[in-house]
Amino acid sequence: MVKDVEFFRDRIPVFRDAEERFFSGQMTAKEYKGISGGFGSYAQKGGELGMIRLRMCGGHMDKDKLSFIIDECRRYGISRIHTTTCETVQLHNLTGDQIVGIMDRALDHGINTQGGGGDNPRNVSATSLSGVEPGEKFDVYPYAKETEGYLLDIMTEIRMPRKLKVTFSSSDRNETHATFRDLGFIANDDGTFDVWAAGGLGSNPKIGIRVAEGIDPSKTLYYVRAMVDTFIAHGNYDNRSRARTRYMREDLGDKGFLQAFGEALVPLLERGGLDIDPAPETFPEKECKEVSGDRIFRQKQPGLYYVAYHPVGGDVPLEALERIRDAISDIKGAELRVAPDSTIYIINLDGDEAVRIRDATEGGARTLFETSVSCIGSTICQQGIRDSNGTLYAMIDAVRAAGIPDNALPRFRISGCVSSCGNHQVGMLGLQGASKSVDGKPVAVYNLTVNGCGLQGRERFGDAVGAVPVERCPDMAVFLGRTVAASGKDFDSWLSTEGKDLAAILVDYLV
Numbered sequence: 001m002v003k004d005v006e007f008f009r010d011r012i013p014v015f016r017d018a019e020e021r022f023f024s025g026q027m028t029a030k031e032y033k034g035i036s037g038g039f040g041s042y043a044q045k046g047g048e049l050g051m052i053r054l055r056m057c058g059g060h061m062d063k064d065k066l067s068f069i070i071d072e073c074r075r076y077g078i079s080r081i082h083t084t085t086c087e088t089v090q091l092h093n094l095t096g097d098q099i100v101g102i103m104d105r106a107l108d109h110g111i112n113t114q115g116g117g118g119d120n121p122r123n124v125s126a127t128s129l130s131g132v133e134p135g136e137k138f139d140v141y142p143y144a145k146e147t148e149g150y151l152l153d154i155m156t157e158i159r160m161p162r163k164l165k166v167t168f169s170s171s172d173r174n175e176t177h178a179t180f181r182d183l184g185f186i187a188n189d190d191g192t193f194d195v196w197a198a199g200g201l202g203s204n205p206k207i208g209i210r211v212a213e214g215i216d217p218s219k220t221l222y223y224v225r226a227m228v229d230t231f232i233a234h235g236n237y238d239n240r241s242r243a244r245t246r247y248m249r250e251d252l253g254d255k256g257f258l259q260a261f262g263e264a265l266v267p268l269l270e271r272g273g274l275d276i277d278p279a280p281e282t283f284p285e286k287e288c289k290e291v292s293g294d295r296i297f298r299q300k301q302p303g304l305y306y307v308a309y310h311p312v313g314g315d316v317p318l319e320a321l322e323r324i325r326d327a328i329s330d331i332k333g334a335e336l337r338v339a340p341d342s343t344i345y346i347i348n349l350d351g352d353e354a355v356r357i358r359d360a361t362e363g364g365a366r367t368l369f370e371t372s373v374s375c376i377g378s379t380i381c382q383q384g385i386r387d388s389n390g391t392l393y394a395m396i397d398a399v400r401a402a403g404i405p406d407n408a409l410p411r412f413r414i415s416g417c418v419s420s421c422g423n424h425q426v427g428m429l430g431l432q433g434a435s436k437s438v439d440g441k442p443v444a445v446y447n448l449t450v451n452g453c454g455l456q457g458r459e460r461f462g463d464a465v466g467a468v469p470v471e472r473c474p475d476m477a478v479f480l481g482r483t484v485a486a487s488g489k490d491f492d493s494w495l496s497t498e499g500k501d502l503a504a505i506l507v508d509y510l511v
């Protein structure tokens with residue numbers, strides 16, 4: 001049975017009751033988290049305000065969803081809009097009343113917040129430019145959408161040990177990290193999927209293991225259900241820190257995990273009933289007019305373009321969203337795609353429209369370094385140790401002030417703690433918030449790693465360089481940028497030649 005909007009609306013009073021008790025001091029933070037996460041909301045640090053996470057399957061945001069977000073932000077004076085590496089949009093600094101109102105009205109716009117947190121199937125992500133990117137294998141979004149619907153449908157009937165992140169990738173860029181998620185579908189040239197499972201970042205990160213090759217995409221949901229069933233049967237319900245799927249694989253061993261997965265899959269395939277045949281996405285046809293320029297790219301559809309806009313730090317200014325809404329209001333087929341690295345793509349534009357949208361989205365990242373990714377950080381996140389977002393802004397300010405040229409610094413990935421919501425392990429340079437004892441005293445630091453990579457076939461977690469005190473991060477970035485710029489090379493070339501011993505080069509910035 002496909003659950004309708006009213007089914008989810010009818011559950012909201014459970015959240016309402018919990019938020020009223022929590023925000024009035026009658027419920028503990030732990031108890032509240034156990035309930036609120038299932039509705040896509042968490043209390044923020046300090047316990048006085050909360051956030052809500054809006055599911056955006058595949059990062060798709062059409063005009064109606066965009067308008068909804070803008071209207072809610074104006075209604076409540078919300079100024080903190082943050083995109084996440086799972087392609088969701090988070091609204092911050094909300095009262096309980098406001099969260100309930102947004103949760104309820106979101107359902108009228110095809111946005112379900114439920115299951116956005118807690119031990120649930122999270123937003124199903126997909127390559128943000130799937131369907132439009134030249135050179136992709138095939139459009140994976142229709143399968144991601146079917147999967148999102150299926151998981152929402154079964155969500156309230158299953159009890160998993162912890163969250164399950166499912167993703168789809170349409171190109172070797174592996175933008176959604178499909179080879180190291182709980183479950184990842186990788187598109188092949190021949191129109192099939194390879195399926196990877198039980199990987200993940202966070203503590204004890206692991207590249208996934210391939211559980212199937214060359215499956216017919218119509219069988220996708222059998223693999224989704226097999227993973228859910230395997231997780232329910234073999235996941236760790238006693239120790240939350242070992243409850244993610246990668247630990248299940250560790251406990252069973254790779255061979256044991258593959259066997260368990262197969263044992264779950266075979267009866268599902270025999271029983272049938274989960275085949276899918278989603279309708280392909282459609283794209284507008286527009287008159288071909290050649291344009292080129294900064295942040296304007298060709299789609300695979302002749303005559304169509306997309307524009308890339310990267311809000312610095314993943315924080316999208318409300319005014320920028322309003323400018324985009326106004327600019328695309330009369331553009332046929334235009335929509336937004338939220339990428340895991342916080343880039344927002346505006347797609348399905350003809351040449352003139354692309355130039356207009358480019359002009360309407362000035363003010364984003366100016367260099368590769370300024371597209372660095374950070375999680376929301378410890379000023380908001382209860383689990384956070386360091387203000388990753390604030391550190392990124394401080395580094396960008398310092399690098400701008402120092403006039404460091406583009407390509408002298410790479411994209412950093414910064415997480416406020418070991419949970420890796422900034423995906424620091426796969427950053428060319430990664431920073432993970434931590435503490436380090438120096439001369440018997442705790443020092444607030446980021447653990448710096450180098451040479452991480454998320455590209456398909458080249459997946460690699462970064463090597464440890466050392467610990468950088470928080471307040472030294474901006475100077476470290478400036479020093480590194482100046483050093484690379486003086487070499488006349490870009491960062492990657494420099495790193496593989498003069499920059500090999502990064503710990504020695506950065507010794508003055510490490511403790």
Ligand code: SF4
Pocket residue numbers: 375376377378381382383384385386388415416417418419420421422
């Ligand atoms: S990495 Fe840590 S600080 Fe950042 S959002 Fe995740 S849990 Fe919070």
